Amino acid sequence: MTQKRMTKQRKTILDILKSRKDHPTASELYLEVREKIPHVSLGTIYRNLNVLTDSGEVQEININNKFKRYDGNPRQHYHFNCLECKRVFDLNGSYQEDLDTMISEKNPHQISGHNADFFGTCSQCLEKT
Ligand SMILES: [Zn+2]
Numbered sequence: 001m002t003q004k005r006m007t008k009q010r011k012t013i014l015d016i017l018k019s020r021k022d023h024p025t026a027s028e029l030y031l032e033v034r035e036k037i038p039h040v041s042l043g044t045i046y047r048n049l050n051v052l053t054d055s056g057e058v059q060e061i062n063i064n065n066k067f068k069r070y071d072g073n074p075r076q077h078y079h080f081n082c083l084e085c086k087r088v089f090d091l092n093g094s095y096q097e098d099l100d101t102m103i104s105e106k107n108p109h110q111i112s113g114h115n116a117d118f119f120g121t122c123s124q125c126l127e128k129t
């Protein structure tokens with residue numbers, strides 16, 4: 001496999017991730033990448049996701065410890081987890097740096113960030129009921 005080909009695959013994966021707002025798992029992403037690159041393997045998807053995560057272009061998120069999901073938005077933001085349809089949404093509202101400071105002052109550890117997962121029923125599931 002040439003370097004050029006790797007780059008093309010990586011770019012395709014990144015483009016798809018950035019265009020999706022549903023925080024897909026690697027397998028969900030694989031289905032879409034395969035439409036563009038027919039002979040791609042799931043292993044290739046994982047390998048590229050690791051590279052993209054290491055370089056900070058993609059975030060790995062882990063909600064309910066089930067499957068790892070991938071987020072094309074590398075900035076710190078909060079997530080909402082719908083308990084009905086199990087989808088993960090980005091939330092409006094800014095990341096609370098004050099919380100890091102507040103917790104830092106009370107603990108001996110060096111804090112570089114935090115995650116907060118909100119959960120409940122999403123607007124679409126609410127409409128159904
Ligand atoms: Zn829902």
Ligand SMILES: [Zn+2]
Pocket residue numbers: 023071073077078079089090
């Ligand atoms: Zn997100």
